[in-house]
Amino acid sequence: MMRSFFTMLAVLLxxxxxxxTLAGLLLERQPVLLAGALATWEPxxxxxxATLLQVFSISVAVSIIIGILNLLLVHLRRSGRRETxxxxxxxxFLSAATVIGLTYxxxxxxxxxxxxxxxxxxxxxxxxxxxxLAGLLLFGLVYGAWRVMALRVNGWGxxxxxxxLLVLGAALPLPELAPLVPLRDWLLAVPxxxxxxxxxxxxxxxxxxxxxxxxxxxxxxxxxxxxx
Amino acid sequence: MASVEQIGLWxxxxxxxxxxxxxxxxxxxxxxxxxxxxGVAAGYSAIVIWDGILxxxxxxxxxxxxxxxxxxxxxxxxxxxxLLLLARSWSTRGDGLSRLALAxxxxxxxxxxLDGAINGTLIPLLFDTGEGVVAGNLDSILLxxxxxxxxxxxxxxxxxxxxGAGRRRRHVQLLAVLGQGVxxxxxxxxxxxxxxxxxxxxxxxxxxxxxxxQVLLPTPTPTPAPGA
Numbered sequence: 001m002m003r004s005f006f007t008m009l010a011v012l013l014x015x016x017x018x019x020x021t022l023a024g025l026l027l028e029r030q031p032v033l034l035a036g037a038l039a040t041w042e043p044x045x046x047x048x049x050a051t052l053l054q055v056f057s058i059s060v061a062v063s064i065i066i067g068i069l070n071l072l073l074v075h076l077r078r079s080g081r082r083e084t085x086x087x088x089x090x091x092x093f094l095s096a097a098t099v100i101g102l103t104y105x106x107x108x109x110x111x112x113x114x115x116x117x118x119x120x121x122x123x124x125x126x127x128x129x130x131x132x133l134a135g136l137l138l139f140g141l142v143y144g145a146w147r148v149m150a151l152r153v154n155g156w157g158x159x160x161x162x163x164x165l166l167v168l169g170a171a172l173p174l175p176e177l178a179p180l181v182p183l184r185d186w187l188l189a190v191p192x193x194x195x196x197x198x199x200x201x202x203x204x205x206x207x208x209x210x211x212x213x214x215x216x217x218x219x220x221x222x223x224x225x226x227x228x
Numbered sequence: 229m230a231s232v233e234q235i236g237l238w239x240x241x242x243x244x245x246x247x248x249x250x251x252x253x254x255x256x257x258x259x260x261x262x263x264x265x266x267g268v269a270a271g272y273s274a275i276v277i278w279d280g281i282l283x284x285x286x287x288x289x290x291x292x293x294x295x296x297x298x299x300x301x302x303x304x305x306x307x308x309x310x311l312l313l314l315a316r317s318w319s320t321r322g323d324g325l326s327r328l329a330l331a332x333x334x335x336x337x338x339x340x341x342l343d344g345a346i347n348g349t350l351i352p353l354l355f356d357t358g359e360g361v362v363a364g365n366l367d368s369i370l371l372x373x374x375x376x377x378x379x380x381x382x383x384x385x386x387x388x389x390x391x392g393a394g395r396r397r398r399h400v401q402l403l404a405v406l407g408q409g410v411x412x413x414x415x416x417x418x419x420x421x422x423x424x425x426x427x428x429x430x431x432x433x434x435x436x437x438x439x440x441x442q443v444l445l446p447t448p449t450p451t452p453a454p455g456a
Contacts, residue, residue: 005324006323006324006325006327006328007327009328009331010327010328010330010331011331013328013331013332013335014331014332014334014335014338015335016335017331017332017335017336017339018334018335018336018338018339018342019339020339021335021336021339021340022339022342022343025339025340025343026343029347051302052332052336053336053340054302055302055305055306055309055332055336056332056333056336056337056340057281058281058282058285058305058306059305059306059309059310059329059332059333060333061277061281061282061285061306062282062306062307062309062310063310063313064273064277065274065277065278065282065310066310066313066314068270068273068274069274071270072270088259088260088263089263091260091263091264091267092263092264092266092267092270093267094267095263095264095265095266095267095268095271096267096268096270096271096274097267097271098267098268098271099267099268099271099272099275100271100274100275103271103275117232118275120232120233120236121268122268122272123236123240124236124237124239124240124243125239125240125243125264125265125268126265126268126269126272128239128240128243128244129243129247129261129262129264129265129268130265131429131432131433132243132244132247132248132261132433133247133262133265134425134426134429134430135248135426135429135430135431135432135433135434136247136248136250136251136426136430137422137426138423138426138427138429138430139251141419141422141423141426142423145419145423156408156409156412159409159412159413159416160412160413160415160416160419161416162416163412163413163416163417163419163420164416164417164419164420164423165420166420167416167417167420167421167424168420168423168424171424186367187413187417188417189367190367190370190371190374191370191374191409191410191413191414192413192414192417192418193371193374194370194371194372194373194374194375194377194378194410194414195374195378195410195411195413195414195415196414197353197357197371197374197375197378198374198375198376198377198378198379198381198382198407198410198411199378199411199414200349200353201349201350201353201354201375201378201379202378202379202382203345203349204345204346204349204350204353205345205350205379207341207342207344207345208342208345208346208350210338210341211338211339211341211342211345214334214335214338215338219334
């Protein structure tokens with residue numbers, strides 16, 4: 001009984017907040033949407049919408065902080081239990097603690113080296129590992145393209161690999177491959193452009209369908225497992 | 229004594245080699261680099277969110293001298309939502325309250341997603357694709373045709389045949405096949421571009437490793453020829 005009451009309340013809350021926020025966002029774009037007596041509600045709806053958006057963004061930030069704290073606590077506990085992979089967990093915890101600790105020391109002017117440790121860590125650790133992983137991706141991508149043709153040769157696979165080769169070939173600064181450049185440019189301007197637009201439109205339509213499900217109270221995420 | 233910059237370059241050099249050691253297979257060094265990366269990224273995210281979002285918010289609401297009830301309520305709301313989201317993990321009794329917090333986030337999130345999908349993607353892309361048809365050349369007709377075929381490929385409505393399976397109409401099947409071709413070409417071009425990007429990053433990293441190796445490792449001094 002109590003459970004279904006909370007479910008109903010949750011659906012009602014989601015519906016109300018979604019409608020108020022959506023109305024506020026639409027009014028931002030089209031101020032003449034409401035006319036007559038309804039126009040008096042306009043400033044109020046805008047204010048509520050702005051407040052809800054503010055609370056939403058701060059709540060998401062709080063959730064991320066809680067998530068990071070949880071991640072660190074899980075790895076700290078794991079490194080304390082000395083189970084498999086506890087060393088990696090300790091390294092993760094230590095790295096995060098170093099960044100947070102150095103930032104604190106820097107802010108309190110307790111570091112006397114004069115160097116910006118936080119920026120240095122960002123540039124020499126985070127950017128380095130990120131770019132090295134992105135560079136490593138090259139091998140995975142080439143291997144993947146090879147696997148497409150090695151496992152099962154069909155029309156679509158061949159078309160895919162041909163497109164990849166065309167894009168790669170046209171990027172090479174060889175005069176023998178110069179005729180590929182206009183073909184590559186046309187491919188990017190027409191079929192690739194059309195495909196990308198189609199995929200984006202598909203995503204937008206799917207988002208609208210999911211949003212409409214929430215607006216009519218049909219979304220399952222608001223119900224607990226026992227309600228269904 | 230090595231300067232902070234030199235320590236940074238050494239770290240970057242070692243981390244690059246540790247990540248690239250994955251080419252020999254999954255190993256301890258690669259995993260260490262990845263866990264360091266995860267820890268540093270978590271630490272940075274926490275600092276950026278704390279400094280850039282939460283502290284300004286608290287200064288504008290809860291920490292304002294002589295804050296009004298509205299400011300206090302507004303400031304405490306995201307913290308309360310964060311606590312309610314955690315309530316689910318603490319006890320089953322907190323499930324209902326947790327769902328209310330989740331409902332608020334889902335409601336506002338849905339409104340933002342709907343606004344983004346309609347005003348940010350659907351309307352601009354539809355207008356842009358439609359405007360091209362006015363130009364009247366072949367490409368301007370092929371582009372919307374490609375978009376339509378891509379969208380047709382993603383719809384799965386079909387007539388039920390007596391055997392129980394679903395079958396699409398012939399013209400829909402034809403459009404879907406053309407759409408599949410457009411999607412394959414699009415994904416192929418994106419794949420090729422990803423290979424080019426990762427190749428560029430990989431060569432930059434490799435250049436850095438070679439350059440650092442030349443700086444860090446002692447260069448052999450030429451031995452004088454006998455009798456010179």
